[in-house]
Amino acid sequence: MNKRVKSIISDALIYIFLAFMVIIILIPLGWVLSTSIKQEVDIFAKPPVWITDNPTLQSYRDVLTGSGIPKAFLNSTIVGFMTVVFSLIFGGSAGYAFARFKFRGKKVLSLYFLMSQMLPLTVLMIPLYYMINDWGLIDTKIGLSIAHLVITMPMVTWMTKGYFQGIPKEIEESASVDGCNTLQTLIRILMPLLKPAIATTGIYAFVSSWNEFALANVLTRTDASRTVPISLSEFSSYFKVDWGDTMAAAAMITIPIVILFMLVQKHFVEGLTAGAVKG
């Protein structure tokens, strides 16, 4: 067989395979959207149908006016932003130290930062609860965002370390010849270069906080701090089993995350792989 024909055929097969995989990836989200615009009577139709004949936005209206989701949305946004700020300050400066300085115990410390990324949240949950309670921060947004540093700090440190390493040391050195000290260099020279990286890291931290369930489940009590995953999980509990509303709420908390990701996907991918590939 002609080599070119062979390669065209295998290309076609790969495209079919990729398209098939994308469909599988998107099925759950598609089913969420499909259910969310159905009338109550059509939700349990047998056999199930993908596209309803009588679409309605009633479920969305229910969620917006009669549920805790809008408040949870606000809470999640605030908690997310606080987590981003804290983890960029603390994790970013640690990442800079790892990337730029030689010091004793560097290996041990990076071990420590890496290991802490892998700790089971169910293990930390109980003591964290008691601690946050003793600080009087149970059921507060700030308490939850402090707890979320557990999941964001190590990764932010690791990602920023990768970014700083990607900037040639010479740039900084030439700056220090010009009389800038380290911090001035950091702010005046490095920050502008790292804008996309900072955005990516920030979004990573934001998404982690937005998605986190186990800690938020115990650290929140009322709608003063309840975040979207908790609010959603309460939709399908004891006394209301309204799949239409549940799916509308699920769609509403997922779409901002997906859009956010699509906006920065290129940098995001680079950031996530940087730590692992470059080491």
Added chain:
Amino acid sequence: MKKSFKLVALILALVMVAGSFAACKKNDSGKDTADKGQTSNEQKGTEDSKKDDKGSATEQVTIEWWTPNWDEKESREMADEFMAEHPNIKVNLVITEWDTYKNKIMAAISTNNAPQLYTILTTDVAQFAKLGLLSPLDELGAQAGINFDDMLEAALDIASVDGKIYGVPFRHDGSGVWYNVDMLNQVGYNEFPKTWDELITMCEKIKQAGIVEYANAWPLGNQPNAVTRMVQQLYSLGGDVLNKDETECLLDSPEAVQALTNIVENLQNGYASPSSLEMDNTILRDTFGAEKLAFYIGGPFDAGTLESEYPNLNFASAVIPGKDGMGVTTSNGWTIAMAEKTTNKEEAALFLQYLTLPENQARLTDSFPASKTALEYEQFSTKYLKPFAEQLTKSKPEPAYAKWPEMEPIIFNYMQYALSGSMTPEEACKAMTADINAILQ
């Protein structure tokens, strides 16, 4: 240069704030083990001084009550009424959910300076109390004017440990049968069968007549709901879960095997809906309401929903059929308990007293109250509720063994094996008995 100094200062300040939190924690725990009373006084002191800072003159105390979402509306009303009467007390509500209430309460109640009041299942009281997390209420409650003599002994017994009362029950009920009158009429029944064998005969008739796809269903998708049904079958057959001194599991007895077999065969013979495995009590009620089932075993609290949400449904209630007549139901209810490691106990007791007055029990309960006075009210002797009241005369409290929380998932797990056909009921019962005996040692 100055700029950079500021940044360092800012970071250091943040660190110091974080550090001082850690210091706080250590002091607190030290005091706590040394002298609990002192800690609570000091905490009160700091709260007061905070208020002084704000320049407020009134000494308002805040108490918190964790109440489930199905009681939310009444809870808010009562809290508002109480606050109107006691302007010096502010009541905050935390609304709990069925799936997570126990985890969250466990976490909250075991901390220092815990929230004060919690609505919990009456059978949970002993577990919390044995861990030293609940305040004994005999004196505290009597001082606040709670009339324990008016409470049903059956309910108060479950809420007591070693002769001390650890909670005030406000709801006490058991299960019964809800059935579709029209469907039963179609196969020639004017009333619900009295024994299990007659019940199976009726299921067969319903299946033959084809008036409905499945005669009944079980709430087997939900652990506590499913295990309760199994235990009810077991009690009806005269069996028990553990021996008297709670050292040996009796679930490999012929009665237990029969209890499980009753449920498994009911499904395998095509009488009960295979969707049972995904149902909990709520879905079960809604399926019955949508006229897709002829009957189900449920609670008296379903009466209101069935009446209001399914106006065309012609339904009635009955007692649970047993081996030779009325079966045995498990009984349980809801109780309000107070944390041990908390402040403002007197004020909390006052609120507790208000919540458990007969007329308020009648408002708060979805089935029967635990107050004898309230039980006489007309609203509890409707045609729907009468059979449930009758059934309560043959009832046994739901298991409240110390190890029950660990036993329940084991029972549920092996029930699922038997229901899916991977094990026979005998094998499942043997396996659950072995696992439970292992944790009893």
Added chain:
Amino acid sequence: MKRLSLSKDEKKALIYLLPGFIVTALLIIYPLYYIITMSFSNNAINQSGFAGIANYTKLFKNPQFSKAIVNTAKFTGFSVAGAYVLGYILALAINRRSIKLKGLWRSLIFISWIIPGVVKATSWKWLFRTDGGMFNHLLQSVGLISSEVPWLTSPKFAMWAIIIVQIWATAPYVMLLMTAGLQQISKELYESADLDGAGFLHKLKYITLPLTKDITFICILMLLVWAINEFSLIWIMTTGGQNTSTLSLLVYNQFKMLNLNMASASAVMQLIVTMFFAAFYVKLTVKED
């Protein structure tokens, strides 16, 4: 030895590291210390009374613990293998030179990783309904199954259902790391192999796989740790019923049962298992420094 004297670099590093170190110490080391103390106490709530290893011996005797270990192994083993193989195939497909719109494919596939865990679990729970569920309907319409499968309500299938979801959720991460790894392999290697007339499998075996060995390890270890620690997915889909209780679920459920002695002992066991794999990960990642 002047042990305390710090180099210029060390002084600077200290300033930058200290805040992050203190925050993590507070949020991570202290809780770990706390839970370990709890696990050796008679009364875990007050951390009072030294119990020695009594809580652990009790835990090992508990049949729920051995089941949780088996379940954790099963869930982790199958989901990691599945996600790795699938993710690698996806990476190879996207990385093929002639494939266009690489970025688009990559980000579409990445969606299943990015969506909130609660949404993942809830949407799959809804897909997995036995009676009139979409998953059963799809399988039936392509003829893979003849009767409806009770995915989440039978101990026979529930674990497999959860494994499917975990693969679906983590394979994109493998794809992502592997495309990055594949791009680092120099094209000349393939070109010279092409000149020798090497086939696809030959190139895979002698060039691609060996040269992505390191990143493969990192990737697999990451997947292992995630699988061992996965909580919200299983909790929402089965709450650990239907024989799907892994170590994470055991810890949470013991806590729910007010069984803090057991909860803390199982938590420490989970910690040990996780850290065993994390140690390998760290060894690989830090070796360049």
